[in-house]
Amino acid sequence: MITVHDLTKKYARTTAVDHISFSVSKGQIVGFLGPNGAGKTTTMRMLTCFFPPTAGEATVAGFDVLTQPLEARRHIGYLPETPPLYLEMETVDYLRFVGQLKGLSGEELNRRVAFVCERCAVGDVKHKLMGKLSKGYRQRVGLAQAIIHNPDVLILDEPTAGLDPRQIIETRELIRSLAGEHTIILSTHILPEVEQTCEQVIIINKGKLVATDSVENLQARFRGVESILIDIAARTGAFSAPSIQERLEQVAGVSRVVCRDQQANAAVFEVESDKGRLVRGDLARLVVEAGWDLNELRPAAMSLEEIFLQLTGAESAAASTSATPENNA
Amino acid sequence: MRNAWIVCRRELGSYFTSPVAWLLVTLYSLIFGYFFWVYLQSFLLQSMELQMMGRIAPTNINEEIIRPLLANASFIGIFFIPLISMRLFAEEKRNGTIELLTTSPVRDMEVILGKWFAATILYCWLVFYSGISFCFLFIYGHPDWRPLAIAYLGIVLQGAALLALGTFISTLTRNQIIAGAGTFAACLLLWVFSWVSSFNPAGWAQVLAYLSIITHFESFGRGVLSSKDSIYYLSVIFMGLFLTARSLESLRWRS
Incomplete structure (x- = not known):
């Protein structure tokens, strides 16, 4: 047309x-x-x-x-x-x-x-x-x-x-x-x-x-690093977000774990891994074997905003990283 | 041509829905009415004096009232013409509506003709109001209507020519005041160009005098339909519209 x-x-x-x-x-x-x-x-x-x-x-x-x-x-x-x-x-x-x-x-x-x-x-x-x-x-x-x-x-x-x-x-x-x-x-x-x-x-x-x-x-x-959102809930009472985070970080290939949302017995983490490394299977196994519930496991899509900032100028790169948490939440 | 008519109708509509047209016609009637009254009074006084001195009164109303009055009417016109033409394109440019016109399936010339024609119609409408005064002359006297009609034709042609120039100047700016001032200066200069020839017989002074808009009105004012002067007015109209078209075109290439 x-x-x-x-x-x-x-x-x-x-x-x-x-x-x-x-x-x-x-x-x-x-x-x-x-x-x-x-x-x-x-x-x-x-x-x-x-x-x-x-x-x-x-x-x-x-x-x-x-x-x-x-x-x-x-x-x-x-x-x-x-x-x-x-x-x-x-x-x-x-x-x-x-x-x-x-x-x-x-x-x-x-x-x-x-x-x-x-x-x-x-x-x-x-x-x-x-x-x-x-x-x-x-x-x-x-x-x-x-x-x-x-x-x-x-x-x-x-x-x-x-x-x-x-x-x-x-x-x-x-x-x-x-x-x-x-x-x-x-x-x-x-x-x-x-x-x-x-x-x-x-x-x-x-x-x-x-x-x-x-x-x-x-x-x-433009998903630079693979970023995965993982929603975990406790089956039994014992639940401590920092300790879970620690254990997630120990999975091979994971570079960073950020706690995104935390409730009494549930939490959402964003797990970043090196590009090309498939860590989802390992993450799922870890969660299940530890006796937690795996409620959700999905790739965190990069918003267009970040892509846009990446594409349209190096000077906005700083703004891009600082803007990430709000945009992906 | 259908498109030119559509543009013209909208243009007239906006003259008449805003106070512009009504204000202009009021002022024009007021000023022309004053001129009419002055000429009539002096004519009456003169004929009364002549009668008292025992002479036959000069009863040529055409020569004594109509001719000088219409010469004045054509002069009043140059104050009103900038007021009519200044908004034609300047306003569209400022409001961004020019984008609508230039992206519609309409030729530039159709837009220009429509706008110029609307301005000319409004000018005719102003001039028409001056005719009301002349009705009184026809009621109380017996003036010849033919020279009057030809003089009116001259006024309209002159107005149309200056409006064509005004349309062109209006395309040059997005500021209505600049367009109006520019048009007024152009009208006034064209008016006084003829003065040079009164003291300078050189060739260029003659050319300047020929370009002057007033030298071409004289024959119309006398009631003579001169083809030479008509052609002058028509060529000014043609030139004005031609320049407008080129200016709009350059707008596309430049902006």
Whole structure:
């Protein structure tokens, strides 16, 4: 649905996007991840034909953005970082205007306007001036205008920026529900958002493509040390977390054991082992032979946040390690 | 062209839902009404004096009232034109709505034509209000309507030409005040370019005088539909819109 090949954008002195290539197939949700100023918006603007690339090519729905911009735009719904609203217009007039701009008319226009009002839950502010809408409603009206012509491709630039937590959840759900019928690219610098909404992730930093993969693969790829969470409970009364920890540390191949959670007769430990060493079997045997209950034994997935920090800069490595406990807990 | 009409309708809508259009028409009517009253009073006084001296009063309302008034109307116009055109693109750039227009399946030229046309319609609407004053002349006197109509055509053409320039200047900045001030300066300069030729017969002064917007209004003001002057206005419109298109295009390459 979208193919990007060696796309480059140079400004007067800086290179905002530097030879990036990726492709997105139909119906996917792709997260476009990067720190501020990484070139996310620039890439999206090239895809939406807002400005042309300096070099390289991109096609959207089979149309080249440089040579067939009008056809490409017909297949794109775009929500810029700030929703492009005319504050002196009423919501419904605005949606009608956008619909007409995208080529809808007559009965079809009425139908689509009614549909997007319902889909994006903006029906109750239909006749309000948009200047009086709250940030959350503005964002939803922005989404509504992006999908009004039922485009094949949706390009959303930080769709949840500036919303309150409930609105963020609602917007994410809305976006997820739009997948399937639309191919979606959304940019964000919020990592859990990608983990929760996207199937694929493209990470860029300083204009360069750092990684592109499915969310699961990325997590697997960047698990530096094998990290295992193990939940142990005592069968009988005697239970002392430090002593258990000590015994876990004695298992061959284990490099570090951290107590994550401790209750009266149960505890959760995170066990780190050297990469490639299979210690799970030994751990399980130890627990069972010592007469404890093994409630859970699972690999601790690395959160995207850590991957992101690892990929996008050495200077954040320190932050990455200090952030680990909260993120994995 | 359908798209240009869509843009134009939205643009007019935003002029009229905000107080802009209503404020402009009030001020324009007020100022024009004052001019009308002054000219009418001096005309009445003059004809009364002449009658008392026993001479036949000069009853050419066209020459005495309509012509100078419309010359003034075209001058008042240059104060209002920047106010109309300054927001056209500057506001879109500031609000980010320009991203909607430039990522929709619409040609740049359609957007430009729509916006310029909306501004011209608003200007016509202002000028139309000055016509109300002239109705009184038709009630109490017998002026010739043909020169009046041609003078109005001149005013509208002049307005459309300056609005095209204003549209161009509006694409250069995201600040409406800068756009307005720039447009006003351009209008005023085009107005006074003709002054050079009064003391300098050199070739460049003649060129400057030709470029002046006022020298081309004279024939319209006299009630003469001159093709030379019409072509001047049309070419200014063309140039203004052409520059706007290039400026929007450069925005895409630069920004």
